[in-house]
Amino acid sequence: MDTILKEWTYWISSLHLNELLLILSPILLVDGPRYLLGSLLIALSDGINQCWDWVTRRDRSPTFSHAPSVCVIIAGLNEADSLPRTLESLLGTYPGLQTIVVDDGSTDEMTQVANDVAVTRNDLSVITMPTRGGKSSALNAALPFTSADIVICVDSDSHLAENAIWEVVQPFADASVAAVSGSIQIRNSFTNLVSRFQSLEYMRCIFIGRMFTCRLGTLGIASGAFAAFRREVIAQMGAWDVGPGEDADLVLRIRKAGHNVVFAPYAQCLTNAVTKWSALTRQRRRWEWAVVTLEMRKHLDLANPLQKNFRFNNLLMLMDRWAYSVVLQYSFAAYIIWVTWHFHEHTLFQFGLFYAVYVCFEILQLLVVLLYSMDRRTVLKLAWIMPFMPFYYLYLRLITLWAVTEELVDRPSYRDSFVPQHVRQVTWHW
């Protein structure tokens, strides 16, 4: 082991700079900008801004000045166990907050549990769907029952952090904003390795990643676990379409209609991550199917310059998705195959070098996360799994590759049990 390490460092030191850059070029040119550059750029610009504020003594501490009427929709299926805690966590968090629980044809006591709470509160109504129709129709069912300015959908197993509703409604002060994505973080970070990996991933990809895409104006998703919408805008477009991927679909349609979508990084929602590799695989496949269905088929017209509300950032957003989910994954696979095909004495050293660079990326990312995080203790407690993160991302890449391929060829998303069968049969197969 020791000798291998010595040989490896010797090999690296023997390389010329241009040789080193050539070997690392796939990472530095592709993964580097995609993952790291964004984070570093926002950290840099915020750092400069803060220094400037300090110099000019300008106070930019956040104030909650915008207070529209808000309705929280909790749509769920068989969520009787988790519902009471979620309802309790919402109580008294925002003035005049209306809450609507939609039971999407549950077989457990969900309606019963919700009604028990509703008896004591007149700001809570319960809607029971006659039969299960899927999450989209459950969310849509709540819209006729509210006249609030802003509707917020929250998953029934999620827990909103302090001031989350205040934070998520602030961007609506800008009339062009029609959707705000909350920041999803993991509640059960320390359950096992799977949840630890996801916890770090969510901090990097959602917390920092969306901060960057939001500033670029290419944010194309607002996770269904915690997202806010201008009610009038979504009611006019018939709100949610049949899933899976209904959260991303609505955001894309909002963008298509010419409205803006932004990210509220400190509107945090803690959700339970899946704790099994099999469940994680199924979840990620579902997400990647949605990318193919939505960004490569259903909403392809966002890239059409002749379209009525065409905007360049919509095209950029689609191109980013195509690049990341398809081009990058296939070229990555091709590159690995190519390198393995031309196996020589230094190939393993080369892989070792890649690994080392990826770990460095991770450390830089972590520093950026630490800069912005409200919960630095959790971040630091998770830091020891950093050396393993490249393997986790490798695993996710393989899932993406698999899911995109199968959806492109076979469209398994239209067989997904996420949507009940009678709906699956009649909905459009894009």
Place this chain on the structure above:
Amino acid sequence: MPTSPNFKRVATKRGRGSRASALPNNASRATALANHAQRDSVLPTTAFDASPLPMTQALASGNSDLASGNSDLASSVSAPTMSAQVIRQDESAHPLDGPAPTGRRINTTISTQSVRCAMSVIPVRIDQTPGEICETPGCTVDRVNGTISITMQRDEQLPTRMVVIAANLNGRFPTFATLRIADQYRMDGQLRIEGTIVNEPADDFLSAQKLSPRIEAQNFSFGYGAPREVLKQWESIGVIRRYLVDRILTCPGCNSIPTWRNACPGCGSARFETRQLIHHFACAHIGETHSFETPEGGLSCPKCRAKHLIVGADFQYTSGPLECLDCAESGCQPVLGCMCHRCMHRFAPSEATEMEVHGYHFERMDLLDLVAASQ
């Protein structure tokens, strides 16, 4: 043995009769006892404990066993599968039920038997309240006629034709029977009364039907077959025992039983209309029915423009927000609300007053119990 077949016929007939009535009777007794036992633990005073009268104290000598001694009966009856077993136990325990057990000597020539057991005789006044209690050391029972003769120390005749007799025949708790007096006369300086036990519920002023609470529609409340004051007096001397039947939520204004219905959350009125919605499966759109209607008469989705929608296959109806006809409330879900039809008060379920509904239990003694006690 001329009377033997006759006696046997009577016995089996009675046996069948008691068997037929055993199930509800035993069941109600068991629940009553269970309730009584429960009440013991919840409320400090029971009818017996509270009774200051000497008669009930004397009769209730074994009263402390009441709950514990019968708890096995109560618990076994509470399970439906066990009730049959309990009846069988009763039958085997009963000397006259079923075929006469071998080895038992039965006096077949004389049909009267004497019961040596302290008894109380309580006259029933015209207004059905209890009269002055007379004590007596026992009675005689005529098995053939079914009559009971009681001799007691009393100068004048009883002013009524109905009495309640009480005796602690089983040594554990007193039982009671209503006796219709057929004849009363003075003999050897004592008063002798003869009568039959009233078995028909219609004739018995303390029948189970009259002691159980029932809804009186005109008052929107519970009442009994006898006036409450009368029942309270019989309860105070320990002849009947009060037990909890139910707890009800009543009008906070007048304690009547309200109606429960879906109501407007604003004013509690049930006069509201709900707008019907259509849920189109294919695009998950949910909108008002009129927005789906086309001039041609069919249904088409305003969101996805799908035409010729068929209920069940393409869409389903769901109920939409309400519009109240009595107030300005609209756009919400109906909530559960109450209305009192006596004072027309509308209120939320949380405002209702909780009230206890009681029944009364009469620990019934019949002729066979007396006959059994005589042997």
